[in-house]
Amino acid sequence: MKHRFLIEWALIALLLPPLMAWLGQQPGLVQADLAIYDKLIKLDVHEPSPEILLIGIDERSLNELGPWPWPRNLHAQLLERLSHYAPRAVLLDLFLDKPGPAPEADRELAAAMLKLPVFLPVRYAEPADGTIGPASFSLPLAQFVRNAKGVGHAKLTPDADGIARRLFYQESVAGNLQSYVGELMVSTLSTQSGTLLQAPGANACRRRGPFGFALAGASKTYRTVPYVSVLRGEVPAEFLQGKILLIGAVSDSGLGDDVPVAGVGPQMRMSGLELHANAIDVLQQGRAITFAQGRLLFAWIAFPILLVLLLFLHTPRNALSFACCVAAGWLLLCVIGLIWGHNWLPPTAPILGVTLAYSLWSWRQLNALLLFFGERVNTLNAIPAGAFEPASSNMPLALYTVENQTLALDRAIDRLSHMHALLSEGLWQMPVAVLICQDDGGISQSNSAAQLLLAPAQPPSDVAHDPLRGHSLPSLLHQIAGSHPQQTVHWSQAFSGEYTTAQGKVFRLRSARLEGSTGAPRAWLAVLQDLTIERLTQRKREQWLSFVSHDLRSPQVSILSLLNLYEQPGSGIGVARLVHDIRREAQRTLRLAEGFMDLTEAESGDYRFTETEAGAIMLDAIDQAWPYAKVRGISLVPTLGEDDCPIRVDPVMLTRALLNLLNNAIRHSPAGGTVSLCLNIAADNTEVVLAVSDEGEGICASRLAQLMSSANLAREAAREDAELPARSRGLGLSVVHAVVKRHQGWFDAHSAPDAGATFLIGLPLLNNDKFK
Numbered sequence: 086m087k088h089r090f091l092i093e094w095a096l097i098a099l100l101l102p103p104l105m106a107w108l109g110q111q112p113g114l115v116q117a118d119l120a121i122y123d124k125l126i127k128l129d130v131h132e133p134s135p136e137i138l139l140i141g142i143d144e145r146s147l148n149e150l151g152p153w154p155w156p157r158n159l160h161a162q163l164l165e166r167l168s169h170y171a172p173r174a175v176l177l178d179l180f181l182d183k184p185g186p187a188p189e190a191d192r193e194l195a196a197a198m199l200k201l202p203v204f205l206p207v208r209y210a211e212p213a214d215g216t217i218g219p220a221s222f223s224l225p226l227a228q229f230v231r232n233a234k235g236v237g238h239a240k241l242t243p244d245a246d247g248i249a250r251r252l253f254y255q256e257s258v259a260g261n262l263q264s265y266v267g268e269l270m271v272s273t274l275s276t277q278s279g280t281l282l283q284a285p286g287a288n289a290c291r292r293r294g295p296f297g298f299a300l301a302g303a304s305k306t307y308r309t310v311p312y313v314s315v316l317r318g319e320v321p322a323e324f325l326q327g328k329i330l331l332i333g334a335v336s337d338s339g340l341g342d343d344v345p346v347a348g349v350g351p352q353m354r355m356s357g358l359e360l361h362a363n364a365i366d367v368l369q370q371g372r373a374i375t376f377a378q379g380r381l382l383f384a385w386i387a388f389p390i391l392l393v394l395l396l397f398l399h400t401p402r403n404a405l406s407f408a409c410c411v412a413a414g415w416l417l418l419c420v421i422g423l424i425w426g427h428n429w430l431p432p433t434a435p436i437l438g439v440t441l442a443y444s445l446w447s448w449r450q451l452n453a454l455l456l457f458f459g460e461r462v463n464t465l466n467a468i469p470a471g472a473f474e475p476a477s478s479n480m481p482l483a484l485y486t487v488e489n490q491t492l493a494l495d496r497a498i499d500r501l502s503h504m505h506a507l508l509s510e511g512l513w514q515m516p517v518a519v520l521i522c523q524d525d526g527g528i529s530q531s532n533s534a535a536q537l538l539l540a541p542a543q544p545p546s547d548v549a550h551d552p553l554r555g556h557s558l559p560s561l562l563h564q565i566a567g568s569h570p571q572q573t574v575h576w577s578q579a580f581s582g583e584y585t586t587a588q589g590k591v592f593r594l595r596s597a598r599l600e601g602s603t604g605a606p607r608a609w610l611a612v613l614q615d616l617t618i619e620r621l622t623q624r625k626r627e628q629w630l631s632f633v634s635h636d637l638r639s640p641q642v643s644i645l646s647l648l649n650l651y652e653q654p655g656s657g658i659g660v661a662r663l664v665h666d667i668r669r670e671a672q673r674t675l676r677l678a679e680g681f682m683d684l685t686e687a688e689s690g691d692y693r694f695t696e697t698e699a700g701a702i703m704l705d706a707i708d709q710a711w712p713y714a715k716v717r718g719i720s721l722v723p724t725l726g727e728d729d730c731p732i733r734v735d736p737v738m739l740t741r742a743l744l745n746l747l748n749n750a751i752r753h754s755p756a757g758g759t760v761s762l763c764l765n766i767a768a769d770n771t772e773v774v775l776a777v778s779d780e781g782e783g784i785c786a787s788r789l790a791q792l793m794s795s796a797n798l799a800r801e802a803a804r805e806d807a808e809l810p811a812r813s814r815g816l817g818l819s820v821v822h823a824v825v826k827r828h829q830g831w832f833d834a835h836s837a838p839d840a841g842a843t844f845l846i847g848l849p850l851l852n853n854d855k856f857k
Contacts, residue, residue, distance in 0.1 A: 089453075090449070090453065093449050094394060094397075094398055094446075097394060097442060097445050097446065098390070098391055098394050101390050101438055101441060101442055101445070102383070102386060102387035102390050102391070102438065105386050105387075105390065105434045105435070105437060105438035105441070106382070106383050106386050106387070106434065108434060108437070109382070109386060109431060109433065109434030112245060114431075114433045114434055114437070115244075115245065116245070116246060117433040118431035118432070118433045118434075119244060119246065119248075119250070121419075121431075121432060121433070122250070122297075122423075122429060122431075123248075123250075123347040125419075125420060125423050125424070126297075126299050126300075126347075126374075126423070128420075128423075128424050129299035129372075129374075129423065129424055129427075130299070131299060131301055131366075131367075131370065131372060132301065133301035133302065133306050133307045133308075133362075133366065134301075134307075134329075134366045134369060134370070135308070136173070136327075136328055136329055136369075137307055137308075137328065137329045137331065137362050137365065137366055138307070138308050138309075138310065138324055138325065138328045138329070138330050138331070139307050139308065139309040139310070139330075139331050139333075139335065139358055139359065139362055140163075140309075140310055140311075140312055140315050140330055140331065140332045140333075141309045141310070141311060141312060141333070141334070141335035141338070141358065142312045142332075142333060142334045142335065142338050142340070143309075143311050143312065143335050143337050143338050144337045144338060144339070145311050145313060146311050146312040146313040146338075147338060147339075149313045150312070150313055150316075153338075153340060156185070156186075156187065156190050157181075157185045157187070157190040157191055157193070157194045158187070158189070158190035158193045158194065159316070160177065160179070160194050160197075160332075161190070161193040161194040161196070161197040162197075162316060163312070163315060163316050163332070164177075164194070164197035164198065164200065164201060164203065165197050165200065166315065166316065166318065167201060167315070167325065167330060168197070168200035168201045170322060170325035170326045170327070170328075171201070171326065171327060172201055172202070172325065172326075172327065172328050172329065172330045173202070173327055173328065173329050174202050174204060174234070174270040174271075174329050174330070175201055175202060175203045175204065175329075175330045175331075175332065176203075176204050176206075176266060176267070176270060176329075176330070176331045176332065176333070176361065176365075177203055177204070177205055177332050177333075178206060178239065178331065178332060178333030178334070178357070178358055178361070179205075179206075179332075179333065180206065180207075180208040180223070180225070181194075181205060181225040181226055181229045182207070182208050182223040182224060182225050182226065183226075184226060191226065191228065191229075192228070194229070195226075195228040195229055195231075195232045196232070198229065198232035198233055199232050202234035202235075203232075203233050203234055204233060204234055204235045204236070204237065204266050204269055204270050205225045205229060205230070205233045205235075205236050205266070206236075206237065206238065206239035206266050207222045207223060207224050207225065207236060207237065207238055207239075207263055208222070208223040209221075209222060209223075209238065209240045209256075209258070210222070210223045219258070220258050221258055221261065222238065222256075222258050222261045222263055224236065234269075235266065235269035235270070236263075236266070237263050237264045237265050237266030237267075237268070237269045238253075238256045238263040238264070238265060238266060239265070239266050239267075239357070239361060240252075240253075240256055241344055241357055241360060243344060243345070247345055248345045248346060248347050249344045249345065249346055249360060250297055250346075250347065251295050251296060251297040251298070251374075251376065252265055252267070252295070252296060252298075252364055253265065253293065253294060253295050253296075254268055254293060254294030254295075254296060255293040255294055256293075257293070265364075266361075267361055267364050267365040267368060268368055270329065270365055271365060271368045271369050272368075295376045295378075296368075296373040296374060296375060296376070297373070297374035297375075297376065297429060298363050298364050298366075298367040298368075298372070298373060298374060299363075299367065299372070299374070300346060300355075300363050301363055301366060303353060303355075304336055304353065304354075304355050304356070304359060305336075305359075306359075307359060307362045307363075307366075308324070309335060310324060312332070329365065331358055331361060331362055331365075333356075333357070333358035333361075334356060334357075334358060335356045335358055335359070336354070336355070336356045336359075338356075342356050342357045342358070343355060343356050343357075344356075344357060344360065346360065372427055373427065374423065374427045374428065374429050375427065375428045375429070376428075376429045377428065377429065377430050377431070382430075382431075385430050385431075385435060386434045386435045386438060387438075388435075389411050389412070389414075389415050389435045389436075389438065389439050390435065390438040390439060390442050392411055393407050393408050393411050393439050393442050393443065394442055394446070396411075397442075397443075397446045401450065404443060404446060404447065405443065408439050408440065408442070408443040411439050412435075412436045412439045412440070415432055415435050415436060415439070416432050416436065418430065419431075419432040455490055458490060458494060459490045459493070462490070462493045462494050462496075462497045463493070465497045465500075465501070466493070466496065466497050466500065509530075509548050510548065512530070512532050513532045513533055513547075513548050514532075514533070515532055515534065516534055517534060517612060517613075517614070517615070518531075518532065518534040518535035518537075518538045518539075518592065518612065518613035518615065519531070519532050519534070519535060519610065519611070519612055519613075520532075520535050520553070520558060520610075520611040520612075520613070521599075521608060521609070521610060521611075522558050522596075522608065522609040522610075522611050523606065523607075523608060523609070524606060524607040524608070524609065525557075526557045526558045526559040526560075526576045527555065527556070527557055527558075528551075528553045528554055528555065528556050528557070528558055529554065529608070530551060530554065531551055531553040531554070533545040534613075534615075535553065535613060536551070536552060536553060538586065538590055538592060538613055538615070539553060539561055539586075539613075540552045540553055541586075541588055558576070558611060559576040559579070559580070562580050562584060562594065565584045565585070565586055566582075566584055577596040577598070577609060577611075580594045581593075581594070583616060589617065590615065590617050591615070591616040591617045591619075591620045592613040592614055592615050592616055592617070593613070593614045593616055594611060594612075594613060594614075595611070595612045595613075595614055596609050596610065596611045596612070597609070597610045597612075598610075640670040640671070640673045640674040641670075641674070643666075643670045644666075644667050644670050644671070647663060647666050647667060647670075648663075648667075651663050692735040692738060692827055693735050693737075694733050694734060694735055695733070695734070695735075695736065696731060696732075696733050696851060697731075697732060697733075697734060697736055698729070698730060698731060698732075699730035699731075699732050699764055699773045699775065699848070700725045700730060700764055701736075702732075702734070702736060702739050702740055702743065702775075703723060703725070703743065703762055703764055703775065704723065705736070705740050706740050706743040706744045706747055706762075707721050707723060707747070707762065709740070709744050710744055710747040710748060710751065713748060713751055714747075714751050714760065717751050717752075717754070717756065718756040718757050718758075719751045719754050719756075719757075719758055719759070719760055720758070720759045720760070721747070721759075721760050721762065722759055722760070722761050722762070723761075723762040723763075723764075724761065724762065724763045724764065725764045726763065726764055726765040726766070730764060730766060730773045730850070731850065731851035731852075732773060732848050732849070732850060732851055733851050734828055734848065735824075735827075735828075738824045738827070739824060739828065739848075741820065741824070742820055742821040742824040742825065742846070743775065743777070743846070745817030745818070745820055745821050746777040746817070746821060746844050746846075747760065747762075747777060748817065749779075749817055749818070749844075750777050750778070750779035750781070750842070750844075751779075753779055753781030753782065753842070754779045754780050754781050754841075755780065755781070758779070758780040758781075759780060760777065760778070760779050760780075761776075761777070761778045761779075762775075762776070762777055763775075763776040763778070764776075766850070767847070770850070771849065771850060772830070772847050772848060772849050772850055773847070773848050773849075773850055774845060774846070774847050775845070775846040775847075775848070776843055776844070776845050776846075777843070777844045778841060778842070778843040778844075779841050779842055780841045781841050781842060782838070782839060783836045783837050783838045783839050783840045783841055783842055784834075784836040784837075784838070784842055785836075785837075785838055786837075789834060789836050789842075792818060792834070793818075793832075793833070793834055821844075821846070825846055825847075825848075828848055828849075829849065830846060830847050830848040830849065831845075831846075831847040832844075832845070832846055832847075833845045833847075
């Protein structure tokens with residue numbers, strides 16, 4: 086594709102400049118350039134030279150001297166009078182190519198020409214109507230040519246729109262080369278070479294060295310005096326002394342010498358004599374405007390086209406900016422060249438060429454882009470998606486290739502969007518914590534399980550809001566482990582152990598590299614394997630093994646020891662004592678087994694939540710503990726602060742937990758003591774608090790902390806050896822802790838040595854219940 090681009094670029098660069106050079110000579114662009122020229126030439130303002138004076142054959146002169154043509158001796162008298170003022174040059178804008186009616190008058194005029202520098206125009210003669218023949222220049226009579234200072238053409242050639250804008254330094258008709266008479270007036274004859282504007286032919290006029298001129302103003306800008314006034318000596322001498330004099334017809338003479346001009350406001354007409362005055366003035370001041378031709382004109386047109394094509398090739402994305410800047414720059418150069426350099430460089434062809442270059446380049450790029458998109462879309466649609474393949478949709482085929490490619494692109498986008506949505510949602514819903522990481526460990530995407538594990542303070546909401554995005558997974562793992570970063574190996578290999586979060590979650594990192602396309606940055610799939618349940622099960626298994634190996638084994642060892650002691654002669658153990666001790670150890674074994682069964686049911690049993698009153702639960706527990714309290718001589722005193730304390734609980738399990746607290750309080754209270762039960766609603770009206778207080782020996786702070794630790798409750802309670810009723814001792818606090826946790830409440834205790842103990846249970850009120 087790159088080679089094709091270069092070939093197309095070379096073809097545009099090779100063919101477009103010659104095409105624009107040819108179009109620049111065609112009527113449409115020529116007229117556009119002339120319109121711009123007319124606007125800009127108004128900016129080239131200059132004052133008319135006071136050294137130029139027009140002696141006009143006007144209406145007054147015709148009225149006083151008679152109708153045209155006048156006798157030539159009249160012109161001789163005028164030249165005789167002017168010779169006294171020593172003019173620098175005189176243009177006698179009259180055609181003297183035919184003898185006058187009086188030969189003596191011709192001789193008088195020829196003689197008068199010797200007294201001052203007179204310049205004469207040649208007549209441009211076209212073939213007569215209905216005849217075929219070449220155009221020609223008709224020279225003045227030989228006697229006039231001999232005595233004149235110079236003879237040249239004064240041909241005003243309007244452009245295609247009929248407006249006179251320029252003259253030629255040299256005109257050649259049928260091999261007769263004539264210089265411009267005005268140029269002869271300001272300098273000696275100097276041939277100006279240039280390129281032909283038109284190919285010469287049998288009837289063609291060869292033109293060399295065109296030049297333009299800015300008009301000093303509208304008609305009658307230059308000082309003009311009537312012919313008759315000069316002839317009669319009515320004009321002050323300072324008007325004539327040492328001036329450049331132009332003698333000829335002016336606008337109000339009615340002799341038909343006016344031509345359309347531009348550059349001085351609305352289009353107007355001006356006499357040929359005034360145009361020659363403007364031309365001679367700019368030639369004197371060196372302000373003649375040169376028109377670009379030939380190689381210069383071709384270079385002017387070709388250079389911006391080639392420049393923008395090179396810029397397009399270098400930086401395609403800024404093609405429009407380059408085209409606009411070059412076009413504006415070329416227009417600015419055109420203005421500067423005309424106003425300050427007095428060179429006319431037509432801007433239409435190069436600007437149009439830049440526009441066409443941009444259009445052709447954009448068209449070829451767009452076409453190549455469409456082809457490329459078509460190929461890539463087909464490749465994209467050909468990739469199998471497996472289970473993520475969306476349902477096919479029947480889209481109608483369009484009549485145009487672009488529309489077909491657009492529909493294919495829409496199908497590919499819909500397919501990718503559907504696949505992305507399914508993949509993202511599937512990743513989000515996975516129960517395993519999964520993260521997509523960059524090669525440096527930065528997290529690009531995570532699912533809800535990973536956010537719950539690593540960012541529990543920000544509950545996951547949806548796929549779009551990822552609190553872990555942008556964080557570093559190695560940094561998070563170092564924070565959890567409380568370790569320092571190690572730079573020796575890649576992070577995927579550095580984290581191989583187990584990690585425990587502040588919430589007690591245990592996980593292990595597993596990672597795998599995702600192989601992408603060639604040159605794409607590496608990505609990693611990180612899976613945080615949740616080991617919390619496995620480790621909890623392992624701890625429970627260890628507790629059971631400890632219970633079986635130590636706690637349940639201890640009573641059996643005691644029984645065997647008693648039997649061995651009984652069999653030894655002289656042990657002093659009677660049958661009654663033996664039976665009593667064996668019964669005690671058997672009951673102890675039974676209580677431990679039942680305690681673990683209660684704990685197992687409390688931690689993993691099927692709770693049946695119902696709405697009930699907290700007071701009813703407390704009274705039910707008191708009823709069940711009353712026989713044991715009566716045996717111990719303990720009084721149970723309930724205090725119900727609020728009758729209406731609705732809660733949603735499992736009544737059986739909560740009664741069992743409260744009964745365990747009552748039995749512990751009764752066991753540790755002295756005979757005749759009191760166990761108090763209190764029920765109150767918390768100050769914020771969000772929970773109900775159940776309190777059980779005794780008057781026992783109390784518990785020191787360190788011992789209380791051990792008892793209230795969920796990890797030590799089972800072990801500590803199982804080591805108690807005092808005599809208790811069934812289902813009232815051993816693992817009671819562990820059961821209480823498990824039941825309260827399942828009810829999403831809290832369990833606490835307060836005690837001091839010799840001050841009794843108070844155990845508290847907090848449960849949410851029914852209107853603040855959090856479970857369903």
